[in-house]
Amino acid sequence: MPDVKTVTEPEMELRPPDGGWGWAVCFAAFMTNFTITGITSTSGVILLGLLDLYNESISKTSLVGSIIAGGTMFGGPLALPLMACKTSHRQVIMLAGIVSSASAVASAFTPNVETLIVTYGVLVGLSLAGAFFSANVILGYYFTTKRALALGIANSGAGVGAIVLPYLTEKSISYYGMRGTFLLIAGLFLNLNVYGALCRPLKPVIKQRFKISESRRNSSLERKSVTNLGFIPEDEIISDAQSEKSVPSSEYIEEIEEIPNTLRMRRLSAFSEKTPSNFGELKSTFADRSMFKNKYFYLLLFTFLFWAVCDSLMIYYPAYAESVGLSREQGALVVSVFGAVCTVSQISTGILVDVLHIPNIYLFSASIFTMCLSIAFIPYCQTFATVVLDATIISMSYSCGTALRIVMVATVLGVEKMSAGYSILSSMIGIGYTVYPLITGIVYDRTRSFAFVFSLDAAFVSVGIILSFGLVYAQKKGKFYN
Template sequence: MSFKIRNSKKLPEVKTVTQPETELRPPDGGWGWAVCFAAFMTNFTITGITSSNGVILLALLDLYNESISKTSIIGSIMTGGSMFGGPFTLVLLACKASHRQVIMFAGIVSSASAIASAFVPNVEMLILTYGALGGLSLAGAFFSANVVLGCYFTTKRALALGIGYSGAGCGAIALPYLTEKSISYYGMRGTFFLIAGLFLNLNVYGALCRPLKPVIKQRFKIPESRRNSSDEKGSVTNLGFIPEDEIISDTQSEKSVPSSEYIIEKIEEIPNTLQMRRLSAFSEKTPSDFGELKSIFAHRSMYTNKYFYLLLFTFLFWAVGDSLFIYYPSYAESVGLNREQGALVVSVFGAIFTLSQIMAGILVDFLHIQTIYLFSALLFSMCLSIAFIPYCQTFATVVLDAAIISMSYSCGITLRIVMIASVLGVEKMSAGYSILSSMIGIGYIVYPLITGIVYDMTRSFAFVFNLDAAFVSVGILLSFGLVYAQKKGKFYN
């Protein structure tokens, strides 16, 4: 590798400090805002459709005339699969696929699964096509879109991620109501084609997530006397390196050098060859081979931490809140509300869902409320609100109770990554969060199935919601163990 030198004079005083290194340089803006739009729309589409599972459930019950427990498996597997898909996505990335390729592949597979779902003759096939295949493919798009967004920003990362994640709440507000309107006009089979069109747009969003351009960086040491001997501008630019304002002096350098010398960096873009495109598929925190992927889960102390298991099972019982997305429209219809009002209840659930996540961050970061204490209080609030659902017989009371449940449940989504860092430490956060997501995915699949079976046996939503409240109460008891550990100083700050 040779560098272009604009000054033809020999420069024997310039010494190499480091060997050339290949790295990715986030633009921190520019095309990154197009990637931010892609992440926003990906979250809008995926979360909006999964939030519509309750509305779709009613249509599928009319279409196939099956039991509610059997039909609810479709939506529960789709939602749970979105939590289990993270590890599969990491494997694709370890095989040198780019985030763009993963998102576009997910768009094709999920669109094909929705089209196939329009022609299946029974619920069993629909569980396979729309539930399992659709859920796992959407997980890849969801994971990659949010990861690649973080790769494009540094100082503005929090803002960009906040904008991107807000698409989930917007989708949860808009799509359940629009899905109900589509079902009433086109029927469920026709709506599957519209859903396929939404999923196919993931290819457009994926195409916007182009890989970062890799650059070669090398650091040089240049004596002050040589720097002063350059031409009339007196700038190292004349030596073919970088502009004057990017010079790193001895006080800025990580290495100690004599005060009469300066450290400068040479940054040069390299051709976007196949090898470099593979490099740009990864962020600094994404595993680039199977050995590194294995090392993420190799923290042995994590598996001997009893408080980690306590946290896992606490969130397993917390996950019962997601099943309410599926059963709220059915309950609304059972108390005399129409299906459009049932869809509006889910939209309100989604609106509070978005605002509550911001509120949780304010309570923890600005009011300095302990995360464990806040989570335990939210579980208690969610338990009481679920138990109160059978007493809500009007649209206003159903909406009010749904808003309280949504606030209590959605704050846990924001707090779970913070609690993992508190229990395990930052260095084990990635592995711990992957395991926690899988545990939550189990809850997303199991609870709708259990509550559906109970409803088929009792034909009573009151019994179903009381059972859900009992599950959450077990989570409250487990959270007391975390509160005790927090008081004893067992966690990281």
């Protein structure tokens, strides 16, 4: 092919199918979120069981739930070094299933809260972090135009888990005790190996740029009608669509090649020596310093840090329900209602963004404002009906932020920095998930007043509202990628 000359080295890229096997990955992410978030949402129910078992203070015992919730988000970057060693998302999820299951078994035999904080809080939390991070990130790679919808469906699994698992955990504690419940949770974690197996790595393609001569460009339209009889190697044929696209406006053409072909595998192997593992993005969280120069990324990080206050409600809702005269079963039902609303709201958020094209930053800012008002209103809810109503509104607002986390990272930083950016955002949220329940527990031990606690939480969220207005202004000015 003498009149076609390569002008650039081949580039590797991932081409999302926007469907197909992506829906199987969506199911795996759905079930992973069901398991992980469902278990973390049982922290309030488990807190009451641990208080009966160990008879420790509420601030100390609540560390078990807060650390597992925080570790699930904070440990996200731990998956990146594994991927830099060419470990796939699938392998990370399956490894997390094995480690978390073994840690939950060990938790069934712990003699005190301090040991339980390590086995169930730290070990389970950090291992689940890799699965949670990997399942959601690989799903983001499988979709482009339907990304918010797919992530909304996957994140709704967290809501389903929050519906089912708190109530089942309460029943399990009443029948089998706290130690027997840990063994059942260990069996639940083993299912992560099944979900991980569905997360097939996305096949990369090679993109190569060619320069064509004047005679080749003039004759390219004629070549569209010529049938290849075997005299020209298939690897050197340029498709009709590529020729037609390149002829009118450019002297360059691009050839996109899928990997499985043996010849192309040799080309990929030769090129991979010059290419960082996992296309450079996953080699290190901090390798690309450009995102740390983006002031709007910092704004996003601190907005979600204050948004994370809402997770402490999942831990203290059952205790608050008991303090106003409701039963433990009703307290577990409140958490289940919270999860049920999350299920619907996650999908609705995806529809609002992808179908109705509401800017995700605007939607998030409105949701965090509503969440703040609802948290401040909790102390005035004294009956089961009012507690459920307020929890419903909070859940709708909270699930909006949950569904848009990855989407907002892609909006602010671009898709190519999505994994690294989301890992840092997960760490920031994990800090909030860990710190706020501890602060809440200490404040409650000192004041014995949930009214003061929830007012303090609302004050934290109000700071997030102010920061979110900065994101709204930036999007209005066109500072983001999409």
